[in-house]
Amino acid sequence: MTFLNEIAQRYPEAISFAAGRPYEGFLDLDAVHRYLDTYRRHLDARTGGDQALVRRTLLQYGRTKGIIHELIAEYLLVDEGIVADPEHIVVTVGCQEALYLVLRALRRDAKDVLLAVAPTYVGAHGAARLADLPVLPVPDSPDGLSPADLAAAATAARSAGLRPRACYLIPDFANPTGVSLSAARRRELLRVAEEQDLLLLEDNPYGIFGDGRHVPTMKSLDDSDRVVYLGSFAKTGLAGARVGFAVAGQRVVRRDGSASSGTGHSTLSDELAKLKSMLTVNTSPLAQAVIGGKLLEHGCSLRAANVQETAVYQRNLHLVLDGLDRRFKTGAGATAAVSWNRPQGGFFILVDLPFTAGDAELESSARQFGVLWTPLHHFYADGLPRQRVRLSFSHLEPAEIDEGLDRFAAFVRAQDTTRNALRGRTHAT
Amino acid sequence: MTFLNEIAQRYPEAISFAAGRPYEGFLDLDAVHRYLDTYRRHLDARTGGDQALVRRTLLQYGRTKGIIHELIAEYLLVDEGIVADPEHIVVTVGCQEALYLVLRALRRDAKDVLLAVAPTYVGAHGAARLADLPVLPVPDSPDGLSPADLAAAATAARSAGLRPRACYLIPDFANPTGVSLSAARRRELLRVAEEQDLLLLEDNPYGIFGDGRHVPTMKSLDDSDRVVYLGSFAKTGLAGARVGFAVAGQRVVRRDGSASSGTGHSTLSDELAKLKSMLTVNTSPLAQAVIGGKLLEHGCSLRAANVQETAVYQRNLHLVLDGLDRRFKTGAGATAAVSWNRPQGGFFILVDLPFTAGDAELESSARQFGVLWTPLHHFYADGLPRQRVRLSFSHLEPAEIDEGLDRFAAFVRAQDTTRNALRGRTHAT
Structure with missing residues (x-):
């Protein structure tokens, strides 16, 4: 993403639909002091004042x-129905x-691969x-990862002599697509994971920022310990x-081949802790205390803690969707050549364009039109240019969205005009 | 170190010469709030109140x-004479x-190795x-790493078809030996590094905790960019x-073979940042602000900030040295079979014993004598048992040191008695 950061730095006046960072309007340094004190009081009580x-x-x-960890377990139960x-x-x-x-824990040798x-x-x-x-x-689909595709990918990997260990996915308001999986599809994917002996790495940074219709997390549906749940407090805390976390209670088979059990049993979380001790030793307890204090102040519910933020993200989502409608679907500028999906929450919308939108086009968009977005090829390992971009709206104010969409529409029409002009010229020569 | 942590947990009443953690007597949570506010005021001033x-x-x-990073550069100049x-x-x-x-940045393929x-x-x-x-x-020596040994190790590695990239060392009050390198030896090692085309990874967590005689850091003597300096605020901040840091201004040769230069030049620090963006994204700015505030409150001198702590570590060092003298060098218990080195600072002393002191002996020491120490084999890759232990004294109070050394002496004498008894029995059979 270095190129994207450079572009953003070179055009600081551009309105950015590229940055996926959380909304800044409610940031409050005084709250940090309060969270620390709240967590300190919690420890006071827990230690009997030691x-x-x-x-x-x-x-x-x-x-x-x-x-x-205990506060996180409580939050997972309260907000996500996960018993950890x-x-x-x-x-x-x-x-x-x-x-x-x-x-790193899953990679044992060169045969191990990750599906994503x-x-x-x-x-x-x-x-x-x-x-x-x-x-x-x-491959992804408009409804998200399909169970058949997952099974096919795992089977193909095995046929090629590889060992597919896990599949990484974001079931809720995915980055970059904004797509969420239905509950039925989650259950089918869990079944495929079991059949294919795969772990599912469920990353859930945006799940609470929906419209209130709550699809259960895959971890809460997981009765055969197939899901490693990856949590982030970057957007919600x-x-x-x-501060983030993993929930990894999977039993680990030891090197001697015996499944671990009894008092000496080991879980994937123990393996992660061993690796972490060599990587960062431990996560700053001060940083944890800040998150701990926030959890305590909201009854361990990040949904409750983020009522305001969720309202902003939902408002922005609909401002972008309605703004795209007004600029490309109705009125003078209506064109079937530009289309987009309609996520129910999260930070992102996908827009399909009638031209390749790569880094060069982004550069023109920034320079000539003062608007940034993310070319979709950055989210693929192959890096091939695509006619699709991600619009992110999480940190914007309504006026910025309105002006930004005007600029985006101007960019799109100019590209389209250039393309038609070029095509015309090509025909003429 | 899992075994050592388990032992410590199983014998919470044992006095621990094993833990290398900083002294806790001056810990102050109110100072954390103050550091945050100090750093906030610094940012206020820097941003013109934005x-x-x-x-x-x-x-x-x-x-x-x-x-x-700017405060760290200032601290390196003030305390260590390093221009970064x-x-x-x-x-x-x-x-x-x-x-x-x-x-991770140094490892390109299976030929790359680290010397340590x-x-x-x-x-x-x-x-x-x-x-x-x-x-x-x-191999280490009582005077620390020898230039000849470093050259020999690099040459041997190359002869074996390997690519020695760097040598890791702690020039000041090393862990686990407590040994410091003389200034002359530092200069010779820099010369060998240049001859052998090696980087030196200078880790310096304890350097300021000396007796006032200040040997220059290797980085401050490094005029050919051979040293990557690794800093820790765990003991000093x-x-x-x-929060820690690396100073890595080394020019990086790009994959196309061209040395980087000009505005597009790249340094090892840029490579580290790329890797970090995939590992932890960025270090908590709140955690950095705490360290930044502490630096600001002490004119960017951690030596100034740690006057009290240094006095404690120096006091403890001499309490242990004098205590060992009284128990093993003079009086009724005098024996030439137990000896130790005499570091001028830091957290550690090495003790040579007339018997193997491994995990089993540590377990007896904890169970029967209520004292913990660190078996030296944990600091070697080969894991072979040694007749040597590390005593750490950083977090102890004087009364604990006194009682702890009584227990340690009792353990040593008991081992020695057992050993003699066993030897007697062996002779008898």
């Missing part, structure tokens, strides 16, 4: 798996570290590259804390 | 290389992440394992912030 222990817990090196043993939770430096740790919906979150490719785990793409 | 920008800097996703371009500094999740990132003083910090082996970079040991 101030030395409270200080040590917050300020010293700490437990590798983290200190807010706190010992199976590893608190990480953002979800990105959780993803890396899981992939294509297009998908750029960071999944990054973490896999760092872990030396090749990624095999599984505080991006600046850099 | 509150939205201040909030975004502290609470949003942030710069991959970090936000306190802030752009060459990457702020990391503790020094451990910095180490991993450097090793043996014995050395356990985390160096861990990070190397995670990065799939084999570690070749270079606050362990609970989990």
Whole structure:
């Protein structure tokens, strides 16, 4: 994403539908102080007022798996219907570290591969590259990953002598597509995972930002321990804390081949903790305390904590959808050549264009029209240019969305005009 | 180190010369709030009072290389005589992440290897394992790594068809030996690094905790960019912030073979940032702000910030040295069979014993005598038992040191008696 960051820096006045960062209107540094104090009081109560222990817990090196695991387990139950043993939770430096740790733990030798919906979150490719785990793409669909495609991809990998270990996916308001999986499809995918002996890596950074219709998380439907749940507090807690987590209670078969059991049993979470001790030692307990305090102040419900934010994201989603309608579907500029999907929540919308929208087109869009968006090829390992872009709206104000869509429409029409002009010229020569 | 943590948990009443964690007597949660506010005021001034920008800097996703790089550059100049371009500094999740990132960046294929003083910090082996970079040991000496040994190890590796990329070392009060390198030896090692085309990874977590005689850091002597400096704030700043950094201004030769230069030039720090974006995205700006505030409150001098702590570590060092003298060198218990080194600072002392001191002996020591220490084999890749242990004294109070050394002496004498008894029995049979 270096190129995208450079473009954003070179055109600071451009309106950005590219950045996927959370809304900044409610950021509050005083709240950070309060969260810390709230968590301190919680520790006070938990330790019977042992101030030395409270200080040590917050300020010293700490437990590798983290200190807010019990609060996270409570939040998972309250918000997501997930029953998780706190010992199976590893608190990480953002979800990105959780993803890396899981992939590094799954990679034993050169035969191991990861399946991932294509297009998908750029960071999944990054973490896999760092872990030396090749990624095999599984085609996406307008309804999200299809069970048949997943089964076919796993079978094909095995036929090629590879060992597909897991499939990475974002079932709710996916990045970059905005698409969510139906409950029925989630259940079918769980069945395929069981049949194919795959783990499903369920990444859920945007799930709570929906319209109130709640589809159950895959982890809450998972009765055969096929799902490793990857959690992020970057959008729901505080991006600046850099706290995420993995829920990984899967039993681990030891190197001697015996399944682990009894008091000496080991789970994937234990493996992740071992790797984490070599990578970041432990997640800052101060950063965890900030998230812990926020959880405590809202009865461990991030849905409750994010009522305002969810309203903003929903408002922005509909401003973009309605704004696209007004500019491309009705009135003078109506054209069937531009279309888009209609997610029910999250941060992203996909727009199909009648021309290739790659980095060169983005550069023109920024320079000539003052608007940024994300070319879709960045979300594919093959890097081939596509006629599709991602519009992100999470951090924008209504006036920016309106002006930004005007600029986007002007860019699209200019591209289209150029293209037609070029085509005309080609015919003429 | 899992075994060592388990032992410590199983014998919570044991006095621990095993834990290398910083002293807890001055921990102060109110100071954390103050540091945050100090850093916020600094940002206020820097941004001309742009509150939205201040909030975004502290609470949003942030710069991959970090936000306190300029303060760190100032601290390196003030405390260590290191002139570092802030752009060459990457702020990391503790020094451990910095180490991993450097090793991962250095590993291109299976021929790449890391040289490391043996014995050395356990985390160096861990990070190397995670990065799939084999570690070749270079023997240590009572005066620390010898230039001849380094040259010999690099030459041997090359003869074996390997590519030694770097040597990891802790020049000041090393973990686990407590040994420091003389200035002359540092200069010779830099010369060998240049001759052998090696990087030196200078890890310096304890350097400021000396007796006032200051040997220059290798980075400050490095005029040919051979040293990657690895910094930790865990002991000098606050362990609970989990903030460290790397200084890596080395020019990077691009894949096309051209040396980078001009405006498009790339340094190792840029490579580290790319890897970090796939690993932890960025280091918590809140955690950085805590360290930044502490730096600001002490004129960017951690030596100034740690006057009290240094006095404690120096006091403890001499309590242990004098205590060992009283128990093993003079009086009724005097024996030449037990000896130890005399570091001038840091957290650690090495003790040589007349018997193998491995995990089994540690278990007896904990169970029967209520005292913990670290068997030295944990600091070697080969894991062979040794007749040597590390005593750490950083977090102890004087009364604990006194009682702990009584227990340690009792353990040593009992082992010695057992050994003699066994030897007698062996002779008798």
